[in-house]
Amino acid sequence: MKSMISTDRLSKTFGSFTAVDAITFDVQEGEIFGFLGANGAGKTTALKMLTGLLTPSSGQATVAGFDVRKKPDQVKQRIGYMSQKFSLYEDLTIRDNIRLFGGIYGLSNRDIREKTEALLEKLELEGEAGKLVGSLPLGWKQKLAFSVALLHEPGIVFLDEPTSGVDPLIRRQFWELIYEAAANGVTLMVTTHYMDEAEYCDRVSIMVDGKIEALDTPRAMKKAFDAEDMDEVFRKLARGA
Amino acid sequence: MVEIEHISKSYDTLKAVDDVSLTVARGEIFGLIGPDGAGKTTLFRILTTLLLPDEGRATVDGLDVVRGYKQLRQRVGYMPGRFSLYQDLSVEENLEFFASVFGTSVAENYDLIAPIYVQIEPFKSRRAGALSGGMKQKLALCCALIHKPEVLFLDEPGTGVDPVSRKEFWDMLRSLRTQGLTIVVSTPYMDEAALCDRVALFQKGRIMAIDTPEGITGAFDHPLYAVRSDNMYRLLKDLRQMEGVADCYAFGEYAHLKMQQDAPAEKAMKGIRAYLESKSHQDVEISPAEASVEDCFIELMKN
Numbered sequence: 008m009k010s011m012i013s014t015d016r017l018s019k020t021f022g023s024f025t026a027v028d029a030i031t032f033d034v035q036e037g038e039i040f041g042f043l044g045a046n047g048a049g050k051t052t053a054l055k056m057l058t059g060l061l062t063p064s065s066g067q068a069t070v071a072g073f074d075v076r077k078k079p080d081q082v083k084q085r086i087g088y089m090s091q092k093f094s095l096y097e098d099l100t101i102r103d104n105i106r107l108f109g110g111i112y113g114l115s116n117r118d119i120r121e122k123t124e125a126l127l128e129k130l131e132l133e134g135e136a137g138k139l140v141g142s143l144p145l146g147w148k149q150k151l152a153f154s155v156a157l158l159h160e161p162g163i164v165f166l167d168e169p170t171s172g173v174d175p176l177i178r179r180q181f182w183e184l185i186y187e188a189a190a191n192g193v194t195l196m197v198t199t200h201y202m203d204e205a206e207y208c209d210r211v212s213i214m215v216d217g218k219i220e221a222l223d224t225p226r227a228m229k230k231a232f233d234a235e236d237m238d239e240v241f242r243k244l245a246r247g248a
Numbered sequence: 249m250v251e252i253e254h255i256s257k258s259y260d261t262l263k264a265v266d267d268v269s270l271t272v273a274r275g276e277i278f279g280l281i282g283p284d285g286a287g288k289t290t291l292f293r294i295l296t297t298l299l300l301p302d303e304g305r306a307t308v309d310g311l312d313v314v315r316g317y318k319q320l321r322q323r324v325g326y327m328p329g330r331f332s333l334y335q336d337l338s339v340e341e342n343l344e345f346f347a348s349v350f351g352t353s354v355a356e357n358y359d360l361i362a363p364i365y366v367q368i369e370p371f372k373s374r375r376a377g378a379l380s381g382g383m384k385q386k387l388a389l390c391c392a393l394i395h396k397p398e399v400l401f402l403d404e405p406g407t408g409v410d411p412v413s414r415k416e417f418w419d420m421l422r423s424l425r426t427q428g429l430t431i432v433v434s435t436p437y438m439d440e441a442a443l444c445d446r447v448a449l450f451q452k453g454r455i456m457a458i459d460t461p462e463g464i465t466g467a468f469d470h471p472l473y474a475v476r477s478d479n480m481y482r483l484l485k486d487l488r489q490m491e492g493v494a495d496c497y498a499f500g501e502y503a504h505l506k507m508q509q510d511a512p513a514e515k516a517m518k519g520i521r522a523y524l525e526s527k528s529h530q531d532v533e534i535s536p537a538e539a540s541v542e543d544c545f546i547e548l549m550k551n
C-alpha cells in the first residue's frame with residue numbers, strides 16, 4: 008500500500024497561538040479517511056497546509072508524493088476539491104463548468120471534449136448539458152460537482168462536509184460515488200464536523216485543540232470509547248480533553 | 249398550541265409548502281425533520297407571521313397568523329437558522345436590545361434564561377461576532393426567550409454546531425419544556441428525531457408521516473438486517489442482485505438490507521451469508537437491525 012498523505016509532526020502557529028500541533032498520520036491509496044474535529048480544532052488550518060495553500064511552521068507533509076512546503080504547486084495539480092457550499096458556478100451551464108475546471112487544471116481541449124462527453128453520459132445528463140447548473144436539483148449538482156473534482160484524475164480528493172443537510176437518498180447515492188472512486192484507487196479525505204458522515208469512512212481522526220487525539224476505524228473507536236455512535240465518541244473525547 | 253390547516257406557499261413555480269396540516273400540543277417538543285429545501289423555513293416564517301401563506305390557515309396560541317399577527321409576535325420566540333444577532337453588539341447589548349424591542353427588560357424575565365445565560369455570562373462584554381458556534385447558539389436562544397414567549401420556533405439550531413454543544417442544547421430544550429413552553433424545532437439530522445415528543449417527516453413541501461419517534465420506526469414493516477464485509481462498494485452491488493431483497497443502501501459502516509418477506513431471522517441470515525460467501529466476500533457479519541427514523545424516511549421517500 009502506498010501512502011497518499013503522510014505527515015510528520017506537522018504544525019502551524021499564528022503568533023503565540025498553535026493552531027495545528029505536531030500532527031502525524033498517514034492516509035493510504037484508495038482509503039476513505041474522515042478528518043474530524045469541532046469548529047476551531049484546527050481542521051481548516053491543517054487542510055490548507057495539505058492542499059498547498061499555507062506553509063507549515065514546522066514538520067513535514069507529503070501529499071500525492073510531493074512535499075507541501077517545497078512543491079505546493081505540484082500538490083495543487085494532483086488533488087481535487089469539493090465542498091457542498093461551493094463547487095460549481097451556478098450561472099454557468101453544465102458544459103461550461105466542466106470546460107472551465109478542465110481548463111483550470113490544464114487539460115487539453117481534446118481531453119476536455121472527450122471527458123465532457125464521457126461524464127455527461129455517465130451521469131445521464133446528455134440532454135441537460137446546456138442548462139444552468141443553478142437550475143439542477145441538489146442531488147444532480149452534487150454528483151456533477153464530485154465528477155468535476157475527479158476530471159483531472161487526481162490521486163486524492165478533499166471533500167468538505169459533502170452530504171450535510173441533503174436527503175437520505177441523495178446522501179446514499181453520493182456515498183456510492185465515493186465508494187466507487189475509492190474502489191478505483193482514488194483516496195478520499197472527508198472533512199466534517201457531522202459525526203454521521205464519519206460513520207461512512209474507513210478510518211477517522213479526531214482533532215481537539217490542534218492535536219489528533221484519536222485515529223482508528225469508526226468501529227474500533229466506538230469500541231474503545233464504549234460508545235453507540237461517533238457522536239458519543241466525539242462527546243467523550245471532547246469532554247475528557 | 250399550533251394548528252395548521254392545509255397551508256400552501258409557492259415561490260414562482262416552486263411549491264415550497266404543499267397542503268400541510270398538523271397540530272402541536274401545549275408543552276410538546278415537536279420536530280420538523282427534513283433535508284435542506286424541504287420547506288421547513290418557509291413553514292416557520294408563516295407560523296411566526298413573517299410570510300403570508302397562499303392558501304390555508306394557521307393559528308398559534310389561538311391567534312390567526314395573518315389577522316392576529318401583531319399580538320402573536322409577542323407570544324412567539326423565533327430563532328432563525330442563520331445566526332440572527334447583531335455581530336457588532338456585545339452579548340449583553342444583544343440581549344438588552346431584544347428585550348427592549350419587546351417592551352420588557354432583561355431583569356424581568358431573567359429567571360427563564362438564567363440556566364442558559366450563566367454559561368455565556370463570563371463573555372457578556374464580548375462582541376457576538378467573536379463567539380464560538382455553541383455560544384452563539386446559546387445567546388440566540390436567550391434572545392428568542394427574553395420576552396417570555398408561549399411557543400418557541402427553532403429553525404435548525406444544530407446546524408454548524410459540534411456534537412458537544414448540540415447535546416447541551418437539547419438538554420436545555422428539555423428543561424424549557426418542563427416550564428410549560430411549547431417548542432417546534434426543525435432539523436435535517438434524522439438522529440435528532442428521537443429527542444422530540446412527536447415528529448413530522450417533511451420532504452418537498454409535504455408531510456410524509458406524523459407520529460412519535462417510536463410510532464414512526466414501529467411502522468417500518470420489512471425485515472431489516474445490518475450487513476458488512478471487507479468491501480462495501482461490492483457488497484451493496486451484490487446484495488441488490490440477491491433474490492428477495494426489497495432495498496439495500498449504505499448505513500454508516502453497515503449496509504442495511506431490507507427483505508421483501510418475513511422469514512425466521514436465523515434462516516434469513518444463513519441465506520444471506522451463503523450468498524455472500526458464494527460471491528467471495530470476506531469478514532461477513534450479519535445481524536438483525538432495528539429500523540431508525542432515517543430508514544423510515546428512505547422508505548417513505550421511495551413510496
